[in-house]
Amino acid sequence: MKSGLTIVLSGLALAATQLALAQGASLTVPKSIQAGSAFSIPSTGSGSATLYIIGPGQALKRDVQLGQATDFAAGTLYNAGRYLAVLSGGSAPETDAFDVVPAKSPSTVSFLAKPSRLPVGLHNGITGAAYVFDAYHNLIVTPMPVSFELSTPSGVVQRTVESNKGVAWTALDSTEHQGIDRFVAHIGDVSTTRIVGQVPGDPCGLKMSARQDGQRLDLATEPVRDCKGNAVPDGTIVTFTETFRGGLSTVDVPIKRGVAEVQMPIVNGATISVASGVVMGNQIGWGK
């Protein structure tokens, strides 16, 4: 019984001492700091206390000596956002808020380029959106110039756009020539590259010729090109239709080595037509 009373009295005495030491404690927190930079938080008062820093995705706890500055090494706080500093140990906790802002120098650019494949000659067909991040993956919201560069087989198109709330975007025309383009977003010495394929459009001026080969008719198109002169890729389907009295024959043929070729039966008086997708080509009357 005696020993219990001694413990309670000793505890009360210690608490009273701590309270006395922490009296008059306060914090001087910087209004904002850059993510990942070193900083210190000075305090006033005397005695010891505990400093808590709570923010987005991070919480720190430090034992501090009041009246001295508490130093935090570089990289301690790295998530941008609003933080709360709480000094605990006095009669009432001392609190203050501060901001951790993204670092000024960009480290990565996340670049969304759409589409990855489009026909030639399309106005504002290529769009790019660049998101600028610092080394700690915080979105840098202060405006900064982002350079977009589209390197095509026919030249380079460059455009500089100032980022707004961390994002810069642009729209560019696809050129008249097919090919693989490099679409690059630069900011400072940081860049990200995407590949955009410019592909031929619909066939244009589709034309075939016919030649008799025994009992069959050799049909072949001229090299199939789009309206800009690009070769339509191999594998594109060309439909040959032979219409005759009371019937017809059709063949869907893929272009190979630039042309579509097929053999069809010879029918006197037949009309042969050629088409690809929704594009019609020429017609040939055989034996009329």
Add this chain to the structure above:
Amino acid sequence: MKKGTLLAATLGALTLIFVAIGTIWPSESALRNAGAQRSVLRPSSTPQAAVENLADQIRNKAWAKAYGSLANKAEFTQSQFEHDLTGNYPSLLTYSTLDKFDVRSLHASADEADMELKLHWATVVGIAVVTRDIHLVRNGDRWQAAWPVAKQSGLPAQVIPVNYLRWDVIYRGAADDWGSQDVEAPHVRIVDMHPVERADGVVILGELLNEDVVPAYVTISATLLSKTKTPLATEGSFDKISHLLLPKQVTPFLIKFPNASLADVGGIRMTPLSSLVAASADPVIELADEQLHPAPDASLTGQLINQSGQIVNVAHVLGTFYDKNGNVVWVADQYVDQALLPQTPIPFQIHIPEDLARTISSQRTVVATYQSGGNL
């Protein structure tokens, strides 16, 4: 006690009677399940019975017994007879079973008869009906069928050069960040669409174009909306479409809404889906000598000619039928039950609803092909 004994004796006697009845006069299904053949129980004493026995043996895949019963077996081997029914190469019939058959007399005399045998094969895509006219001769007190074997002309051994054209796809990796780019899905476009009211509901007909430069695996679904724009029903085209579309290729599609009425429909929402797939541009199939036949028995007939060197195991023919203004009025299809050998014409016939036949003035046909081994 006496009552119990009487009941047990009655039940025992009834069981024995039923077993005897079932053994002496078995039902069709019991015979089939037991693997037994009707010819065992029914002599071929009439042309009808002879053809039914032959069909039963075909159903039971008792090839040796069926071949042994033929009058003209000296003209071909058992293997040729079997392949005549199931195909020389893997095809729809290879993996089918005979579901039922119909026998009809065409002509009969004392010693000769002609019968029509209609075989209903149950295949993975539905029933395939094969009709054979069979000549029968009387041999003593029994009739024997002369099987009309269709010998396939073999191709001379040769090498057919093919400039093999194929697309492969590399998708983004798991380690790529969220901003990184993936390969674009093929761009497809509905170029025609019409809802049609039929007796069994609403049908949506149309055509879909792959306007891209890469192959597309396509599906399409439609949602009927009420007058207040709330969804009434959603259906897909299932196999009434050619799922693989090469660049600039067009497929018809047909979507059925059973028991729906156009009067209740305020709108239709179409949802075409496309994805990139590895694909081959071959084989090339010629649709030769296509002809529209008017009602009655309206149909589109023609021949499929495989212009490539590889064997096509299953061919799916889809016909799009237009009126004189070029509007799609119907889409119909047929699976061809024979394999397409190189350069060998195989006939096809697509039936057209009688009421629509008069309005049809032109058509367009496409073929989807499948090879064993899973290649599209």
